[in-house]
Amino acid sequence: MAGEITETGELYSPYVGLVYMFNLIVGTGALTMPKAFATAGWLVSLVLLVFLGFMSFVTTTFVVEAMAAANAQLRWKRMENHQEEDDDSSTASDSDVLVQDNYERAEKRPILSVQRRGSLNLFEITDRVEMGQMACMFFNKVGVNLFYFCIIIYLYGDLAIYAAAVPFSLMQVTCSATGNESCGVEADTKHNDTDPCWGPLRRVDAYRIYLAVFTLLLGPFTFFDVQKTKYLQILTSLMRWVAFAIMIVLALVRIGHGHREGHPPLADLSGVRNLFGVCVYSFMCQHSLPSLITPVSSKRHLTRLVFLDYVLILSFYGLLCFTAIFCFRGDSLMDMYTLNFARCDVVSVAAVRFFLGLFPVFTISTNFPIIAVTLRNNWKTLFHREGGTYPWVVDRVVFPTITLLPPVLVAFCTHDLESLVGITGAYAGTGIQYVIPAFLVYHCRKDTQLTLGYGTVNKHRSPFRHTFWVGFVLLWAFSCFFFVTANIVLSETKV
Template sequence: MAGEITETGELYSPYVGLVYTFNLIVGTGALTMPKAFAAAGWLVSLVLLVFLGFMSFVTTTFVVEAMAAANAQLRWRRLQNPKEEEDDDSSTASDSDVLQDNYGQAEKLPILSVQRRGSPNLFEITDRVEMGQMASMFFNKVGVNLFYFCIIIYLYGDLAIYAAAVPFSLMQVTCSAASNDSCLVEADSKYNDTDVCWGPVRRVDAYRLYLAVFTLLLGPFTFFDVQKTKYLQILTSLMRWVAFATMIVLALGRIGRGHGEGHPPLADLSGVRNLFGVCVYSFMCQHSLPSLLTPVASKRHLTRLVLLDYALVLTFYSLLSFTAIFCFRGDSLLDMYTLNFARCDVVGLAAVRLFLGLFPVFTISTNFPIIAVTLRNNWKALFHREGGTYPWAVDRVVFPAMALVPPVLVAFCTHDLESLVGITGAYAGTGIQYVIPAFLVYHCRRDTQLALGPGALNKHRSPFHHTFWVASVLLWALFCCFFVTANIVLSETQL
């Protein structure tokens, strides 16, 4: 499975890359998808899911092409100025240490304007060029700042979702268990926040208490440097797969025994707004592709690998969501799908109910500090000036607080996970998944022709290489934002 060690890390086979990419795509968004499916109707949901999956695949091929173009330009610079490149490599390495593993800040070197035919080997993806570095190579200063702004907004949304999901799960499990000794979540799981949890404590008070404990336990990690270990990744991936497989099998068994309660509508346009954002969020992977795909040992069929990944993800999402909406009534589906299996009338074994009910707590808690540190470092990169350093208080207090406080405040005000996921996906997710890859591939094609000549052939060129596809992606992104905004305005007007 693993191969030789290079400066990009340990190489692994395409099949391992397939699994890593699949694990990246299938995350928290999948747990909110069943409720969104039930609200929008099964046919509308299926059509939209397939279409958004296709659009995400298109922009993923854009990112792969931009990665190859960035490698070609870096390799060409080394050929032209080997001594200067060594100096640049050392400075880039220090930037990578600051930005950790997802978003790098590259030296802003000019693009070479040498009109020569490029060798196909120039486009081998061997150097890990993160999205931030590609933005620095292909965008102007305004574009780079907009890129970091979009990434920061997305990470804020991510943290708000995580900060709400853990206390919400704990509240649902413990409050229901306090009122019913035999079940973690009662059959009728629709409560008001003002309902009693235990003693004089209301459910909303319990939620905020858990949020405070969550913040006190995990928040301090934002002020230090943490990295995701290989063993932690293996553990959380294993737990995720056990949980998802268990839910699908339990739902299928319940439907097979004739106990399915769901009768989802064919279409309900009022639920499409949240479905948009949830689906966009659930296909998010573009920002981490350089870290995942660069170590793949053989990239000969990289596009086919990505296509297979998306086919598997579509199949998995469809299986999870369709079993959910036919197993449970639409009005009984909770924001966190795992909580539907914490009912004793659905799962008889108490250990399984406890595992599924608390599953988001274990997996999300391990990711929260890593995303918070990534957000903190992106704020540093956005305000960074060449040769400048930050005072200790700004570096160790202000930036971590900027990363931690806003999402906790959002989670304090609401635990509506479906809306949080929908809004994050519809706006910041649209920027990362559609807008940034489209502009990256457009500018990298233009700069590659200027640097290497019009005859340079990118071996990892996207199958959607016509400019029509770039324009279509941008138009679709504009439509998504317009549609979601219009629906939000209409909803507020009706209220």
């Protein structure tokens, strides 16, 4: 089908899709994970990481099943429309021209439309149906609005994390309280925002200057569309894997040479709140699955490949975090793990120190405009009315401004990246990763049975097909909401 190929874009093999999914999941959240591991204790962290990875895999299979069900619904409607056109054409005229026209239409029509009761190909994932479209198909109006609200809050959290991470990294690399600027971040010094940076400027002043520059350079992209970022994304992905590989190897070398500073506890429940949010954030991929999975050329063993991806990601996270928490003392681990390597006593080569210290600046800066434009478009969709258009000022000024201003203000007030990632993951992340997929798969199953019959089998249905799993995911999500909120309240009460 020509239309479907256009929507899907260029196809790629399942193994290329596996790499793309790995790159999508392993991002900024991984850089904040080592400190959260050290704070919560290695045993508790390992158990929670494995469990949250499993839960993310469950809901990923839910989204894939919902994608297949949405494709079946769209394909069924097209088949119904073709049938109605045929019925109208057959009663309109018996002229040779009309017969020839009907014949040509029949020749162009997909073979699938002839097999009206054959559900074998109905569930092929060929049309890219984004989560917003699936929400409109399977949810009522209230559900759709709640979906967009959750997505918007999550994207705001994303932008706040990005807006804080770049100036924070620049501040840490370029400022020094002891005047030893050439060696970057000191090993044993805990800095305060009021410590001096350059002359009379404090560290917090430098941070806010960097934030202002970051906003002025990247903020204007929010007012336009970001296109043709393919090669930029390839470059940032390459830089990311070089940085991760260097950090893991350096940590292993230091441990092998006897420079093992870390002695993490088995468990410290006070650190579980942030660890939970960081882990949820670090497994986030559900909102991007339609764009990622639809172009995969062969989806026969899709569930197995997704499972393999999660095993590889779990192994990578475990390797990164365990080398970190045993290589560095827990109280010396930075919010951004790369900054631990911007030290002379860890890395003697200045070029490597600055590459790792400034690594978040390069990668995050390329993602910020893309996330900002995505958030702006979600605002437009939320308030869109059928057949209506926005005035120029609303479209080009108001929506970009309400997109850019809140995350910059949050970043201006705090650069506590661990808390930002933890709160974003614990609340909006939980909604996107658990609640939305669970409701999507529940409603898509009901709609599929009503539309296509109770005997219809979705070829991409989740291995967790029993309704118990939907209830279990929702129960876990609401338990997490309660736990995190109670933990925050108790922490504030103690303070």
